[in-house]
Amino acid sequence: MLRSLRDRGLRMTPQRRAIVAEIMSAEGHISPPAVARRVQERMPGVNASTVYRTLALLEGVGLLSHAHLERGAEYHRAGEGDHVHMSCSRCGAEDDLSLEEADALRRLIEAHRDFLPDFTHFAISGLCGDCRKAAGRVTA
Amino acid sequence: MLRSLRDRGLRMTPQRRAIVAEIMSAEGHISPPAVARRVQERMPGVNASTVYRTLALLEGVGLLSHAHLERGAEYHRAGEGDHVHMSCSRCGAEDDLSLEEADALRRLIEAHRDFLPDFTHFAISGLCGDCRKAAGRVTA
């Protein structure tokens, strides 16, 4: 991944190393402010603007992607680990859908519309099993 | 709808009337700052904080819902008109999916997971037909 940067005439600075390390070590997604906080713990003085610029840069190169979850944009390693986020609007529980599973959704939409969906970009909101039962009791 | 408020011991003020009117007249979704701007055109002096408080209130009562689109949260009348937003990540084109169409997606997810998705809450990102062809030419 360092190579991706070098090939573009970009530099591998200590700050970038730290930011990359933090995102790679974070399982799943992480928000820019969270990245900033964590990086600053290990490397005080790193500025938030550097974090934002680096995240945008790494996304531009294709190393990272961002997705929109309930709390806002979150970054994650691009590629292999991609998956669809499902979050319960009632209790906040999170679950994932593999790309294989999402593929069935994709085909369904393509059958109706001339549109190629990317379900990894926005989360899918809804009710988890437990909350569904609970809500049913209250509402009905 | 005024009744929904009265029944809760809530008051129908001119500001609320204006805010409700603005959202109901807006086809589709509208962001809080946009609501504020429009309301202030007709009723100068209405404060943004009033708009935010009112939107939250109306959502709590069930009159409004908000959805997350590419540009952030947007409010819309709850109920009937609900639909799924699909937006092209390349050109920004928007298209909708009816709830009937979305129902097929729902069933698919329910078949795999114990999760009841609400596709109206987050948009679905992807490539529209035109951009898909265009992107295909470039990438492939």
Add this chain to the structure above:
DNA sequence: GTATATGCAAAGGTTTTGCACAGCC
């Protein structure tokens, strides 16, 4: 040595909050 990256500071935008006053019921 030079172009890139960073820190700093400031600004922009959205959203929230505390408080005193106004106004709906």
Add this chain to the structure above:
DNA sequence: GGCTGTGCAAAACCTTTGCATATAC
């Protein structure tokens, strides 16, 4: 008249930007 709602002002966030300095290559 009492309690809710509003305006105002301030603050809390998040994010972006301009510029001088530092530094990777």
